[in-house]
Amino acid sequence: MGLSFKKKKIKARRSTTRQIAFGFAMIILAGTLLLTLPIANRSGHGDLLRALFTATSATCVTGLVVADTYQNWTFFGQLVILCMIQVGGLGFMTIGAYISVLLKKRIGLKEREQLQESVNTLEIAGVVRLVKKIVQGALCIEGLGAVLLAGRFIPRFGVMRGIYFSIFHAVSAFCNGGFDLMGVNEAYSSLVAFEGDVVVNLVVVTLILVGGIGFIVWDDVARHKWHVRRYLLHSKIVITTTLVLTAAGTVLFLITEDQAAFAGMSPLERFLGALFSSVTPRTAGFNSVDTAALSNSGKIITMVMMFIGGSPGSTAGGVKTTSMVVLLFYAVAMVLNREDINLFGRRLTDEVVKKANAVVIINSTLTIIATVIIMTLQPLLNFEDVLFEVLSAIGTAGMTVGITRDLNMISRVIIIVLMYCGRLGSLSFALVFAQKNTQASVRRPQEKIIVG
DSSP states (O other): OHHHHHHHHHHHHHHHHHHHHHHHHHHHHHHHHHHTSGGGBTTSSOOHHHHHHHHHHHHTTOOOOSSOHHHHBOHHHHHHHHHHHHHHHHOHHHHHHHHHHHTTOOOOHHHHHHHHHHHTOSOSTTHHHHHHHHHHHHHHHHHHHHHHHHHHHHHHHOHHHHHHHHHHHHHHHHTTOOOOOGGGTSTTOTTGGGTTOHHHHHHHHHHHHHHHSOHHHHHHHHHHTTOGGGSOHHHHHHHHHHHHHHHHHHHHHHHHTTTTTTTTOOHHHHHHHHHHHHHTTTTTOOOSSOGGGSOHHHHHHHHHHHHHOSOTTSSOOSSOHHHHHHHHHHHHHHHTTOSSOEETTEEOOHHHHHHHHHHHHHHHHHHHHHHHHHHHHOTTSOHHHHHHHHHHHHTTOOOOSSOGGGOOHHHHHHHHHHHHHHHHOHHHHHHHTOOOOOOOSSOOOOOOOOOO
């Protein structure tokens, strides 16, 4: 009976995963069609591949672009992109369920199971309440961020444009979208013009971090406030890892970029640049310093951060902080010859270790395959730049050293697929194509092999 229940649960999860994958594909298709309309393009005519690339990047909250967002897309096109960022960041099922709640519609058990998979929560109980918190909390945080940014953008761009820019960048930052409208000054400049602005840097960094820690952590912190001991193990791991990565990344960038990207900056600008550079690679896509100007060490640190990404059940991508922590402590347990993997007084299950292994291996494999194919198609491109672009796409980080526009049609399609895979999650992406389970009537005999 237990085995039958488990098989049904796996089947239901696969079905939900396919629905989510199909839903995101439909949003991307709709966005592509809207962006090809003459009203969406400043040139008056649309490019299908460019529209598809942009729609995928926006829906998958990546931020990679083949055309500057402000200079290429009209106000209508920018609104389409903004809507895709919001829907892609929060999840279309989450938004759909919230609308159903507002309309007083009943949400059945099947819909609740789909929501549980969509928001990556641990339990089905209270999932509707969590959805309400997610949408309302997101709107409040984005609104506060927009108000704070307006204080800096309105004096610079005027009242109407300043308010619009504030809303756009607050949503893009919170959803880890990485799209910006600073092409109004210079194409592909992101937030470089604000490298020394304390308010803009801290607001954007905060929005990125809050959006990237995950909805489960939000709910946990809201319920238990400062009583850290009552937090879920998941929340403790996410918060601790996020703080460690942010602090360590800031220190490392201060060291590696002192004579490179930060050369000629004041101490305050260096600190803000290091903090921003530490946070944004974990799937946000903005940059306050020229990414191409980073030292080789800085680029390696950035690539590691992009690979790790944010946390499960958030607006972020990557293999996730929890996966890396699980594998790290699994390795430590093996070295110390310990049978259990213990964290914060709790023991991790074997299923979690297997899933973390699968996620990291699938992401690594896709990264290698995509890099090899693109390098084969375009051998004149720099290997490090291609690897950087691939990691940015699959981690939905949206950072680039400037080669996105140099990619040919096939290479762009590969990046599109990687962004889509990164938003779904590599394991979920694999589940979409998985076949029906086959239960063997006889289990094969075990035999040891030599590893390591």
